[in-house]
Amino acid sequence: MIKRSTDEINPVYESRIFDMNFRGTSNDLSSVKIFTSKSSFQIEKQISFDLENKQITSLEYFAGSVLSSIILTLLEQSKKRGSIIEEIEGVLNLSLENPLSLVGVKGYDEEPFIRNITVTVFLFVDLEDNDFDEFTFNALKNSPIYNTLKRSMGLEIIFKKLI
Amino acid sequence: MSNDRIKVGAVIYDPRVTVIWGIIADFFKEEGLEIECLFYKDYDAQVDGLMNREIDIAWNSPLAWLDAYLRTDGKCQMGSMRDTDRDRKTCFIVRKDSRITNIVGLRGKTIGFGAIDSPQARLIPINHLYKNGLEYGADYTEKRFDIGVGLHGDHIGGELEAIRALMAGTVDASVTLDLNWDTWKKDGTIDENQLVCIDTTALFDHCIFVAHPDFPTERFREWQKVLHRMDYNNEAHKKMMDMEGLKEWVEGRIAGFQQLREANDYLKFFKYVSS
Numbered sequence: 365m366i367k368r369s370t371d372e373i374n375p376v377y378e379s380r381i382f383d384m385n386f387r388g389t390s391n392d393l394s395s396v397k398i399f400t401s402k403s404s405f406q407i408e409k410q411i412s413f414d415l416e417n418k419q420i421t422s423l424e425y426f427a428g429s430v431l432s433s434i435i436l437t438l439l440e441q442s443k444k445r446g447s448i449i450e451e452i453e454g455v456l457n458l459s460l461e462n463p464l465s466l467v468g469v470k471g472y473d474e475e476p477f478i479r480n481i482t483v484t485v486f487l488f489v490d491l492e493d494n495d496f497d498e499f500t501f502n503a504l505k506n507s508p509i510y511n512t513l514k515r516s517m518g519l520e521i522i523f524k525k526l527i
Numbered sequence: 528m529s530n531d532r533i534k535v536g537a538v539i540y541d542p543r544v545t546v547i548w549g550i551i552a553d554f555f556k557e558e559g560l561e562i563e564c565l566f567y568k569d570y571d572a573q574v575d576g577l578m579n580r581e582i583d584i585a586w587n588s589p590l591a592w593l594d595a596y597l598r599t600d601g602k603c604q605m606g607s608m609r610d611t612d613r614d615r616k617t618c619f620i621v622r623k624d625s626r627i628t629n630i631v632g633l634r635g636k637t638i639g640f641g642a643i644d645s646p647q648a649r650l651i652p653i654n655h656l657y658k659n660g661l662e663y664g665a666d667y668t669e670k671r672f673d674i675g676v677g678l679h680g681d682h683i684g685g686e687l688e689a690i691r692a693l694m695a696g697t698v699d700a701s702v703t704l705d706l707n708w709d710t711w712k713k714d715g716t717i718d719e720n721q722l723v724c725i726d727t728t729a730l731f732d733h734c735i736f737v738a739h740p741d742f743p744t745e746r747f748r749e750w751q752k753v754l755h756r757m758d759y760n761n762e763a764h765k766k767m768m769d770m771e772g773l774k775e776w777v778e779g780r781i782a783g784f785q786q787l788r789e790a791n792d793y794l795k796f797f798k799y800v801s802s
Contacts, residue, residue, distance in 0.1 A: 415543070
């Protein structure tokens with residue numbers, strides 16, 4: 365049997381790409397219902413400026429998705445190393461540019477967009493500084509959301525070790 | 528149906544303020560008098576909108592009231608204001624160790640003002656200085672903090688920067704609305720032991736609803752009657768009224784804009800021919 369180099373291996377599509385499909389419907393032509401494979405959730409607004417709004421908006425799901433992905437990738441890597449994280453908490457700060465275009469203020473017509481996101485993660489973990497940096501750096505490599513966004517926007521992740 | 532809605536304009540610089548107008552619109556709908564809110568980025572645009580009948584009623588700053596008053600030869604209709612819009616005054620603040628004890632002591636000094644179009648933090652205090660013998664452009668140096676130009680001083684940034692400059696020693700005095708002075712003393716923004724108010728302007732009024740001259744007066748009265756039904760004791764109304772900073776809507780009056788009119792004449796802020 366001839367041993368082939370890994371460069372010559374041509375993996376099948378499914379080995380390289382994992383496709384996911386979501387369906388969104390709007391029966392009331394006001395809110396949107398998003399279906400996952402086994403579940404669904406309803407979103408009524410892209411964003412709300414009302415501090416008392418209780419419904420989760422598209423932007424909040426997005427921010428939650430980013431923050432949870434980063435915390436989860438750290439937890440997954442922690443488990444692989446014998447659950448080295450004892451406590452973890454993260455804060456996400458997001459700056460939305462041109463918000464007044466969204467509320468129809470005359471004179472503002474520039475596209476609203478997320479200018480930058482800063483995520484600060486606080487970790488209680490028994491690692492020396494160099495090991496800590498290596499651990500967090502490698503963990504981030506396994507966050508598809510982080511890896512995608514870092515290519516398209518200002519995304520800063522700050523890790524703070526709790527002693 | 529939509530043509531029957533009364534169109535009300537407001538200047539918005541913070542998206543959260545649209546929540547207040549949403550509550551107001553809901554309130555009017557419940558009362559059977561629908562309104563449509565149109566938002567503008569500055570008061571110039573809003574007064575333009577009022578003049579070309581894009582809106583029927585504008586929630587105007589005092590300077591925007593004057594603008595509309597001049598543009599309509601005094602024919603625009605005056606509406607309600609918040610209770611907190613009445614009887615305001617501007618405070619002249621100095622450092623306690625400055626040895627400046629009265630308004631005349633500001634001669635030759637640098638005074639920190641708010642934005643160029645702020646009634647309370649520039650136009651009215653300049654007029655007050657003039658009345659006390661201090662000529663603009665000659666007897667003191669103006670140091671302006673032009674934050675939120677076009678918002679007629681709605682944004683407190685200019686006044687805040689002016690008082691910070693006072694604390695930092697880069698100006699000898701600063702001017703600010705009495706409500707801000709009181710708030711900053713309470714919340715610790717400024718150190719009351721370091722600063723003192725040496726003088727205040729006479730009382731003046733602030734924001735006011737203004738209707739186009741051709742908007743039916745009866746309709747405007749009806750609209751205001753509904754507005755005045757807002758009750759601070761009603762929990763649903765209280766939220767909006769707290770956000771907008773009032774306990775009740777009161778009748779508007781133009782006597783409270785006299786100092787601003789004088790300031791406009793003195794500084795020739797608007798280039799209209801006085802009627």
